[in-house]
Amino acid sequence: MSNNLLIVDDDPIIHLISKRFLSKIGFEEGILSFMNGQEAMDFISESYQNESKYLILLDLNMPIMNGWEFLESMRSNSLAQNENITIIVVTSSIDKEDEDRARAYEIVHDYLSKPLTLEQFEYVLEALK
Amino acid sequence: MSKDVNRYELLVVEDNPGDLLLLKDFLDEKFLMVKIHEAINFSEAEVLLKKNFQLSAIILDLNLPDLSGSDLIEMIQLYSNQTPIIVLTGYSDLEVAKAFLQRGVSDFLLKDEMNPTLLYKSIIYSLQRRKYIEDLQNSQQLYSNLFSLSPQPMWLYGIEDLKFLDVNNAAVARYGYTKQEFLSMTIKDIRPKEEVPELEKTLLKSQKVKNREFSGIFTHQTKSGEILKVEVFSNFIIHKNKPVRIILANDITEKLKYLEAIEEQNKKLRSIAWTQSHVIRAPLSRIMGIIQLIELEGEKCADLMDLLKSVVESAKELDIVVEEIANKSQSVDPENLWGEKIKTLEKPDQNMAAEDPPTYFDDKM
Incomplete structure (x- = not known):
């Protein structure tokens, strides 16, 4: 059994910052970076293991497959029912409409605005416990 | 009975000096402030009438030396401008006097039976009656103006044949048809052709709500072909014994x-x-x-x-x-x-x- 933290974001700096923050709070293993929804979707479809937990920090605005398309794709995927997969939307958008729309997905555990603070990283890791 | 304290101005036309005196006595007995203009024949009366006094009533003997009967009434009415006319007559003229009532004479009094109270009552009733008639005419005029002078286009159409029955000035101005043209048209004629089926559907719907108001936004077309978006308010009424709808069309194109x-x-x-x-x-x-x-x-x-x-x-x-x-x-x-x-x-x-x-x-x- 392993814990996987999937960071899905097209901004490399976000990946860099996230990793450094996570490292500060002692979380270094199992961080996976994806530049768009499609990459993350491919990974989950191919590598999903029953015993493992998956926390997905999902950006909304991305090329190829954006966060919305990813959420739609997950909804139609049988994996979406799996309790081991948690999605937290992490976006630079502060649009209330976006938040309401994201929270309407059952699979979306929370909606946070970028940049995440150290406390927020600690909070999101709760999902992997 | 105390005297009436309101101001009155009367024209008394009477050729018999005795009767005239009696009349003035009767009036003085009932009115505190009455101004009496006297005339002993039609020519004198005519002169006075032309002076445009604010007359409350005209008391008129039906037989004057220079004019009498219906000719006299007609001439007096020419000048009287709706001022009540009270005719004084003898028994012999009773039938004739009755006929005058239908022609706008307010009242007639038999000389032999006249007394101050009867004369007073007749004057007061005549004044009241004229006031009612004026109010009624004003009210009719007001409603007619509300329709014809409304700044918003309005019309009436027959529910059965959809023909325009009346249109107001604003409708004539906005749609470009003369009133005459409107009256030979149906409400389908102010729609673009492609809107007519929609109109027919709406008419079916509005028939179901016969006694109620109806409103909606529709497309109309003017004589020159200009397309208008109009918000229509309508209501069902009975007009001259026919079921009609009254329409108020508010042009909302702009x-x-x-x-x-x-x-x-x-x-x-x-x-x-x-x-x-x-x-x-x-x-x-x-x-x-x-x-x-x-x-x-x-x-x-x-x-x-x-x-x-x-x-x-x-x-x-x-x-x-x-x-x-x-x-x-x-x-x-x-x-x-x-x-x-x-x-x-x-x-x-x-x-x-x-x-x-x-x-x-x-x-x-």
């Missing part, structure tokens, strides 16, 4: 154009708001994240210079976005509201923030 222009502006403003919350927030959140990281790591931060470089990159990106917003805001110009169709602003693109991903860290992490 209003709709105005709303469309406002909607265009709103689209732009929404697009600006979208940019604020998405595109600006992207580099900004990156800058804030980097600063947080530098704060967190302090002196131990190995790649401080690299991180600062990416702050600068993000700041430049932010600068460009702010400039774009400024340009967009300038195009939200109220003068465009009535101008030609405002150029459509591109819809907010969900991937807008992702078009130019930052390039500083290009290694896949």
Whole structure:
């Protein structure tokens, strides 16, 4: 059994910052970076293991497959029912409409605005416990 | 009985001096302030009538030396301008006097039976009656004006044959047909041809709500072919024993154009708001994240210079976005509201923030 933290974001700096923050709070293993929804979707479809937990920090605005398309794709995927997969939307958008729309997905555990603070990283890791 | 204290001005036309004296006595007995103009024949009466006194009533002997009977009545009526006329007569003229009542004479009194109270009552009743008639005429005029002089187009049409029964001046002005033309048309004739089936559906619907108001927005066409968007209010009434609908048609063509222009502006403003919350927030959140990281790591931060470089990159990106917003805001110009169709602003693109991903860290992490 392993814990996987999937960071899905097209901004490399976000990946860099996230990793450094996570490292500060002692979380270094199992961080996976994806530049768009499609990459993350491919990974989950191919590598999903029953015993493992998956926390997905999902950006909304991305090329190829954006966060919305990813959420739609997950909804139609049988994996979406799996309790081991948690999605937290992490976006630079502060649009209330976006938040309401994201929270309407059952699979979306929370909606946070970028940049995440150290406390927020600690909070999101709760999902992997 | 105390005297009537109101002011009255009467014209008494009587050729018999005895009767005239008696009349004046009777009047003095009942009225405190009565001004009496006297005439002993029609020519004198005519002179006085031409002076346009504010007469309360005319008391008229039916037989004068120079004119009598119906000729006299007709002549007096020519000048009287709705002033009540009370005719004095003998038994012999009773039938004739009755006929005058139908021709606008207020009352007739038999000379032999006249007394102060009877005369007083007759004058007061006549005045009251004239007041009622005036009120009624005013009220009729008022309602007629409400229809014909209404600034909004109005008309009546027969429910069965859909023919226009009456149209007001505003309808004539707005639709370009004369009243005569309207009256030979049906309500289908002020619709573009393609709207007629829709009208027929609406008519079926409105028949079901026969006793109630009905409203909706419809497309009409003027004589010159101009297309109008009109908000129609209608109600069912009985007019001259026929079931008709009264229509008030409020031309909202300009209003709709105005709303469309406002909607265009709103689209732009929404697009600006979208940019604020998405595109600006992207580099900004990156800058804030980097600063947080530098704060967190302090002196131990190995790649401080690299991180600062990416702050600068993000700041430049932010600068460009702010400039774009400024340009967009300038195009939200109220003068465009009535101008030609405002150029459509591109819809907010969900991937807008992702078009130019930052390039500083290009290694896949």
